Amino acid sequence: MPRHHRAGSVTDVKSIGQDTYILIATYATAAISLLVVVVVAVESSYPPYDLGILLAFLNPWLMRTAVLAMEDRKRPVPHEPSDDSLPPFKRPALNSASSSQAPQNSHQVPQSQEDVIMMEYKRERNMLESRVEELDKRSTYHDDHLRVIDAWWAQLLDEVRVLAGEPDSNYQNGASFTDHLRKKRDHITSSLQTLFSVIRSNSSNNKRVDGVEELQSRLSALLASEKACKVEIARLQKEKEDANSRLTGATIKYMTAEKKVDRLKSQTLAKIERQAMFLSNAGAENNKDGGNSDEQSAKDQEINARVAEGNVADAEQARKEAQAIASKQKEELQQLQADNTRLSEQVTTFTIKFGRLLEEDISKCDAYKNLKVKLEDLATRFNHIEALNKELSERTEHFEAERTKYKEMVLAEQHTIISDMQLQLSRTEQDLARVRAARDELIQDQTQRKTREDQKLGSIREVNELAETRASRITSLEVEVERLRLELDNETRSASQSFTEWGLEELRQKYEQLDKAYKVLTQELPALEQAFKKAHDQASRKVAGIQESEDKMRRLQAEKGKADQKYYSAMKNKETLSTENRALKNLNARSTDIITQLKDAEKKVRDLVANLEKQIAEMKTIQQTLITRNREHQSRVAEQNNTIDSLKSQVAELSTYLKARDAAVSRESCGRREAEIEVEKLQVKLEDAQRCLENNRPKGSENSQLEALRTREYLRDQESVPTADEHLRRPI
Numbered sequence: 073m074p075r076h077h078r079a080g081s082v083t084d085v086k087s088i089g090q091d092t093y094i095l096i097a098t099y100a101t102a103a104i105s106l107l108v109v110v111v112v113a114v115e116s117s118y119p120p121y122d123l124g125i126l127l128a129f130l131n132p133w134l135m136r137t138a139v140l141a142m143e144d145r146k147r148p149v150p151h152e153p154s155d156d157s158l159p160p161f162k163r164p165a166l167n168s169a170s171s172s173q174a175p176q177n178s179h180q181v182p183q184s185q186e187d188v189i190m191m192e193y194k195r196e197r198n199m200l201e202s203r204v205e206e207l208d209k210r211s212t213y214h215d216d217h218l219r220v221i222d223a224w225w226a227q228l229l230d231e232v233r234v235l236a237g238e239p240d241s242n243y244q245n246g247a248s249f250t251d252h253l254r255k256k257r258d259h260i261t262s263s264l265q266t267l268f269s270v271i272r273s274n275s276s277n278n279k280r281v282d283g284v285e286e287l288q289s290r291l292s293a294l295l296a297s298e299k300a301c302k303v304e305i306a307r308l309q310k311e312k313e314d315a316n317s318r319l320t321g322a323t324i325k326y327m328t329a330e331k332k333v334d335r336l337k338s339q340t341l342a343k344i345e346r347q348a349m350f351l352s353n354a355g356a357e358n359n360k361d362g363g364n365s366d367e368q369s370a371k372d373q374e375i376n377a378r379v380a381e382g383n384v385a386d387a388e389q390a391r392k393e394a395q396a397i398a399s400k401q402k403e404e405l406q407q408l409q410a411d412n413t414r415l416s417e418q419v420t421t422f423t424i425k426f427g428r429l430l431e432e433d434i435s436k437c438d439a440y441k442n443l444k445v446k447l448e449d450l451a452t453r454f455n456h457i458e459a460l461n462k463e464l465s466e467r468t469e470h471f472e473a474e475r476t477k478y479k480e481m482v483l484a485e486q487h488t489i490i491s492d493m494q495l496q497l498s499r500t501e502q503d504l505a506r507v508r509a510a511r512d513e514l515i516q517d518q519t520q521r522k523t524r525e526d527q528k529l530g531s532i533r534e535v536n537e538l539a540e541t542r543a544s545r546i547t548s549l550e551v552e553v554e555r556l557r558l559e560l561d562n563e564t565r566s567a568s569q570s571f572t573e574w575g576l577e578e579l580r581q582k583y584e585q586l587d588k589a590y591k592v593l594t595q596e597l598p599a600l601e602q603a604f605k606k607a608h609d610q611a612s613r614k615v616a617g618i619q620e621s622e623d624k625m626r627r628l629q630a631e632k633g634k635a636d637q638k639y640y641s642a643m644k645n646k647e648t649l650s651t652e653n654r655a656l657k658n659l660n661a662r663s664t665d666i667i668t669q670l671k672d673a674e675k676k677v678r679d680l681v682a683n684l685e686k687q688i689a690e691m692k693t694i695q696q697t698l699i700t701r702n703r704e705h706q707s708r709v710a711e712q713n714n715t716i717d718s719l720k721s722q723v724a725e726l727s728t729y730l731k732a733r734d735a736a737v738s739r740e741s742c743g744r745r746e747a748e749i750e751v752e753k754l755q756v757k758l759e760d761a762q763r764c765l766e767n768n769r770p771k772g773s774e775n776s777q778l779e780a781l782r783t784r785e786y787l788r789d790q791e792s793v794p795t796a797d798e799h800l801r802r803p804i
Contacts, residue, residue, distance in 0.1 A: 231287070233266075443711075461696065534610070537610055544606065
């Protein structure tokens with residue numbers, strides 16, 4: 073498949089995705105502008121716009137902007153054959169002289185060209201496959217973006233339907249994307265028409281002002297987000313264009329470099345160039361100078377053809393060149409062999425000399441002199457430091473003696489202070505024990521008095537309750553007496569007369585009596601209930617108090633048993649403590665003698681410790697001197713190591729310098745040999761060319777041209793020879 077067709081297909085996919093994205097963005101901006109117009113029409117005091125006029129005005133503008141945006145986004149297809157920025161597909165052919173002078177290798181050129189072209193096609197295929205994968209990813213991103221935009225439009229239309237009060241309409245998918253966009257546009261316009269009609273019908277009564285305000289706030293937020301998205305899209309597009317430009321430049325450089333590498337790696341082309349190099353010098357120079365006049369270039373080509381006709385002359389020329397090169401190389405080899413023997417003798421002498429150095433050689437060395445001066449300086453410093461060390465050791469001994477005296481004095485003072493503090497502590501402990509005993513007695517007396525007061529208050533409370541119950545009982549008994557009196561009167565009357573003989577007045581009186589008895593009973597019952605409750609409460613409290621007192625008695629008896637046990641145990645402990653006290657007194661009497669003995673032993677130990685501290689101080693001074701000596705020796709060893717390292721680094725630098733010098737000398741000698749070989753070749757060529765020119769010298773008008781050709785050849789050879797001489801004279 074050709075390269076421009078594949079690139080075109082990829083760019084077509086890319087341009088289609090970009091065009092759809094731009095078309096959708098254009099419709100979105102148009103819809104937002106329509107909604108802004110609607111909100112302005114609602115909020116303003118002007119009459120509402122006619123929807124038909126507005127759509128007739130905006131629809132051509134929308135289509136024109138969409139078409140212009142799509143045209144602006146179209147780009148030329150990269151990798152076209154007509155693109156001048158790309159490198160050529162094939163390597164340009166060699167000059168005419170080399171192609172004409174190497175007919176035996178002409179059948180190898182198409183094969184190498186086919187290899188290079190196939191490698192180029194493989195590279196382009198890999199690059200286009202990677203671009204197709206990238207565009208596939210981008211197309212999936214664009215599809216997701218379109219789905220998000222569809223969802224956003226559906227949400228916006230739902231809100232418009234909510235504001236308009238119209239029922240939802242089901243979306244039917246079209247056959248193509250353009251039909252889908254056309255139906256979407258019709259859907260949007262119909263929804264906006266219903267919104268305008270609702271706004272026009274509700275212009276008299278502002279029932280949906282809150283909804284419009286909310287829609288306006290949402291539209292402002294959406295416009296702000298749209299502007300931010302536009303800015304971000306512009307920035308990303310700019311970055312993308314810069315990246316594409318850098319990518320194209322990098323691909324061009326990469327392809328050119330790879331083609332150069334392929335040309336260098338092509339062995340067949342290298343062979344052709346190597347074979348044609350010696351035969352195309354005259355023709356190449358003539359072709360370079362051929363831009364001056366057409367007649368001169370034609371005559372130069374005729375001369376080259378005449379020279380190329382003689383194959384025997386070429387072989388003779390090659391033989392002469394080989395003989396000259398061999399003679400020159402032989403001379404150089406003899407010179408190199410002499411240099412090698414001389415250098416090997418020098419190496420052996422130097423190795424023997426450095427293997428067995430004498431003291432005279434070492435004393436003449438600058439490093440030895442420097443080390444000797446440093447050693448003398450260190451000796452003087454050591455003597456000074458040793459004298460200072462003796463003085464400091466004497467001072468430290470004096471200070472150590474003073475420190476031991478002061479330490480003994482401080483310890484004696486501390487012992488006296490501790491004994492005084494112990495006496496004060498024992499006294500305070502005795503006072504504390506007395507205070508605690510008095511506190512316990514006072515607390516016990518207070519608790520006893522509190523219990524007595526509580527008992528008195530309880531008895532008074534019980535007497536008051538009994539008085540209250542007595543009064544309630546008296547009132548109930550009075551009521552009962554009154555009731556019984558009435559019943560007695562009734563019974564006497566009923567006994568005097570029968571029930572059938574009673575008249576109306578008697579019955580009324582009987583009723584009144586019964587009513588009074590009922591009232592008396594109603595008054596008597598609450599008092600009886602109250603008296604019963606109080607008596608019951610008193611009895612229950614009495615029983616509870618008796619139970620508590622019994623429990624308390626049991627608890628007190630148990631505590632009394634425990635206290636008795638504690639008392640007995642305390643008495644036993646007292647007896648044991650008294651016996652221990654007697655034993656301790658005896659031990660104290662004995663320990664006084666032991667303490668005096670220990671004090672004497674402590675004095676002896678202190679004297680021994682003082683002597684040992686003095687010895688330790690002396691040993692510390694000796695140790696300090698040894699440490700200083702060790703440090704001096706270490707410093708000397710470090711200095712010697714530093715000097716050894718510096719000398720090693722100098723030796724390494726000198727060896728690297730000598731190696732670099734040898735390499736430079738070898739390179740210069742190789743360059744000189746190559747230049748001499750080239751000079752010999754040019755001399756042989758010059759002689760052959762002069763001989764050929766003398767043999768083929770024409771007559772008449774061609775003499776001037778042949779003389780010009782010969783002078784040009786001679787000048788070119790002379791220019792090449794001084795450059796080689798300058799290369800040889802370059803300093804190392």
